Amino acid sequence: MAGITLTSVQKSYGATRVIHGVDLDVADGEFIVIVGPSGCGKSTLLRMVAGLEWITEGEIAIGGRRVNELEPKDRDIAMVFQNYALYPHMSVYRNMAYGLRIAGLPKQEIDARVQKAAQMLQLGDYLDRKPRALSGGQRQRVAMGRAIVREPSAFLFDEPLSNLDAKLRVQMRLEIKELQRSLGITALYVTHDQVEAMTLADRLVVMNAGVAEQIGRPIDVYARPATTFVAGFIGSPAMNILDADGAGGAVRLAGHEIPVSAEVSGQLSGPVQLGIRPEHLHPCGEGEATFLLRVGLVESLGADAIVHGRLDGTATPFAARLPGTAPISEGDLLPLRSAPEDHHLFDRETGRRVG
Amino acid sequence: MDKRVTFRHRLLPWLLLAPQLAVTALFFLWPAAEAVWQSAFLPDPWGTKAIFVGFDNFTFLFGDPNYRESFAVTAIFSFSVAALSMGLALALAVGADRVIKGSGLYRNLLVWPYAVAPAIAGVLWLFMFNPSIGLVAYYLKALGYNWNHVLHGGEAMTLVVIAAAWKQISYNFLFFLAGLQAIPRSLIEAAAIDGAGAGRRFWTIIFPLLSPTTFFLLVVNVVYAFFDTFGIIHIVTGGGPQRDTTTLVYKVFSDGYEGQDLGSSAAQSVILLVVVGILTVIQFRWVERRVHY
Numbered sequence: 212m213a214g215i216t217l218t219s220v221q222k223s224y225g226a227t228r229v230i231h232g233v234d235l236d237v238a239d240g241e242f243i244v245i246v247g248p249s250g251c252g253k254s255t256l257l258r259m260v261a262g263l264e265w266i267t268e269g270e271i272a273i274g275g276r277r278v279n280e281l282e283p284k285d286r287d288i289a290m291v292f293q294n295y296a297l298y299p300h301m302s303v304y305r306n307m308a309y310g311l312r313i314a315g316l317p318k319q320e321i322d323a324r325v326q327k328a329a330q331m332l333q334l335g336d337y338l339d340r341k342p343r344a345l346s347g348g349q350r351q352r353v354a355m356g357r358a359i360v361r362e363p364s365a366f367l368f369d370e371p372l373s374n375l376d377a378k379l380r381v382q383m384r385l386e387i388k389e390l391q392r393s394l395g396i397t398a399l400y401v402t403h404d405q406v407e408a409m410t411l412a413d414r415l416v417v418m419n420a421g422v423a424e425q426i427g428r429p430i431d432v433y434a435r436p437a438t439t440f441v442a443g444f445i446g447s448p449a450m451n452i453l454d455a456d457g458a459g460g461a462v463r464l465a466g467h468e469i470p471v472s473a474e475v476s477g478q479l480s481g482p483v484q485l486g487i488r489p490e491h492l493h494p495c496g497e498g499e500a501t502f503l504l505r506v507g508l509v510e511s512l513g514a515d516a517i518v519h520g521r522l523d524g525t526a527t528p529f530a531a532r533l534p535g536t537a538p539i540s541e542g543d544l545l546p547l548r549s550a551p552e553d554h555h556l557f558d559r560e561t562g563r564r565v566g
Numbered sequence: 567m568d569k570r571v572t573f574r575h576r577l578l579p580w581l582l583l584a585p586q587l588a589v590t591a592l593f594f595l596w597p598a599a600e601a602v603w604q605s606a607f608l609p610d611p612w613g614t615k616a617i618f619v620g621f622d623n624f625t626f627l628f629g630d631p632n633y634r635e636s637f638a639v640t641a642i643f644s645f646s647v648a649a650l651s652m653g654l655a656l657a658l659a660v661g662a663d664r665v666i667k668g669s670g671l672y673r674n675l676l677v678w679p680y681a682v683a684p685a686i687a688g689v690l691w692l693f694m695f696n697p698s699i700g701l702v703a704y705y706l707k708a709l710g711y712n713w714n715h716v717l718h719g720g721e722a723m724t725l726v727v728i729a730a731a732w733k734q735i736s737y738n739f740l741f742f743l744a745g746l747q748a749i750p751r752s753l754i755e756a757a758a759i760d761g762a763g764a765g766r767r768f769w770t771i772i773f774p775l776l777s778p779t780t781f782f783l784l785v786v787n788v789v790y791a792f793f794d795t796f797g798i799i800h801i802v803t804g805g806g807p808q809r810d811t812t813t814l815v816y817k818v819f820s821d822g823y824e825g826q827d828l829g830s831s832a833a834q835s836v837i838l839l840v841v842v843g844i845l846t847v848i849q850f851r852w853v854e855r856r857v858h859y
């Protein structure tokens with residue numbers, strides 16, 4: 212078991228740079244989730260840790276040992292692939308034992324480890340089967356088992372749940388988390404699914420276009436997104452982001468002033484973007500309203516409803532998440548109130564958080 | 567859902583099948599039947615009439631040491647051609663699979679030999695290995711080896727095997743390359759992370775997953791070595807020296823056309839037909855069991 216350290220890691224394919232210097236310090240036993248839209252470089256980053264891609268610049272260390280030049284097999288890691296990558300011509304047992312046999316472990320030791328992992332993953336009855344005779348969830352478990360038996364320093368997961376159906380995904384998510392907790396193994400987990408990211412991670416790395424936009428605890432990333440990208444990416448439905456004027460310490464949106472905390476107003480200077488999460492909007496009387504929403508489409512989810520529409524008198528799309536099944540229909544004018552501490556402000560030029 | 571196409575007209579399906587059936591009848595069923603028929607006759611020395619002899623042609627063949635020798639020659643020849651052409655093709659395909667830049671060029675160049683007619687391929691190798699004027703023979707002599715396949719049976723066999731295998735490498739290469747590229751990269755990466763080196767990955771992951779391709783090519787190559795190599799043998803060695811490269815199919819030709827013993831020649835082609843049939847059944851029955859699909 213060991214931590215992983217990434218020091219200004221970069222990756223280029225010819226002249227095209229895809230990873231622009233990522234710094235990350237993963238503590239021993241920590242569960243890190245790298246999340247981002249497709250093409251943001253998250254899988255490439257993981258594959259560089261695994262040793263499947265060369266590192267153009269920077270350094271990756273596992274357990275304090277520089278691994279840049281090491282082959283995957285010498286890095287003491289195990290990886291779970293999106294398509295599981297089980298060896299189709301080998302039984303479940305042989306799939307799990309493959310790495311151990313190569314390592315030249317004695318037969319009893321291999322058998323003990325495989326049986327233990329199989330028991331842990333409820334695969335005991337399937338050891339003689341070929342992967343094609345297993346369901347998606349079972350294949351996923353075999354892939355996990357193959358990683359566990361090797362007792363590596365770190366687990367690498369490359370979107371391991373994206374081939375499963377929604378229900379199974381929730382179940383496997385819990386299993387992965389419990390397994391990682393009980394084994395206490397450092398994990399690096401790549402996904403594009405923000406629910407997976409929020410629920411699994413001790414800390415999140417939100418990536419965009421080859422840059423780690425924010426690294427932090429899921430709840431901090433949610434509460435204080437560092438950039439407009441993170442603000443829009445984490446949270447569902449996505450945060451409303453509006454262009455506003457921030458000159459002179461006050462935020463003005465389409466003429467009227469939006470209250471912000473005193474701490475923020477001191478740092479305001481020019482054009483800003485105002486972010487407000489749909490779940491932080493509450494219906495209110497017309498007099499105390501911060502926003503007036505012209506209702507378009509209403510998505511009723513049972514426990515709550517998501518109201519899509521436009522800010523009154525503008526073409527700016529806006530959404531609110533309201534509890535229960537409010538009697539709202541298209542064309543209504545809905546007055547909404549929000550607390551100043553829920554207003555996120557970003558510099559319109561750099562996209563970075565103000566305050 | 568039923569995906570079968572139903573024809574409203576009774577005649578249409580037969581019409582659609584007709585070209586293929588005609589080709590099969592004309593080039594396989596008719597000659598095969600003719601061979602079976604002729605195998606029961608013995609033509610007189612002047613070729614004017616044929617005497618019905620029943621199974622005598624077959625009885626004679628099985629008692630003929632030359633014929634039994636020809637079986638051994640065919641076995642050695644077929645095995646060597648299949649092993650050499652498949653082995654080299656696999657090595658080339660593994661190499662080409664790793665190349666990213668200019669792979670299209672490599673592939674195209676490697677396919678060319680397949681377009682060369684057997685007789686031309688034979689002449690090509692014959693010139694290179696000709697004991698008096700061949701380049702390879704000249705260099706071998708410089709190295710102290712006196713190459714003369716006209717005198718030495720082993721060398722003659724080596725030469726026809728090389729020529730026959732060379733022509734088939736392209737075909738095998740194409741299939742092996744396609745097979746290799748169908749193996750998911752993540753499997754090989756998983757094996758690399760599991761600690762397997764390149765050689766180990768090849769023998770424990772790639773080669774077993776390639777087995778459907780290998781099996782298919784084995785069938786094709788054995789049939790090729792049995793039948794399609796006549797031109798090469800005819801040009802390069804003429805079955806010699808001393809029948810050392812007279813395979814079964816070559817013996818059919820030399821007994822029939824050169825020896826004018828049409829009855830025996832017909833009997834031999836019937837036997838050949840049966841042998842290839844049995845070989846194919848064996849391959850499908852036994853080898854297929856060990857194939858992972």
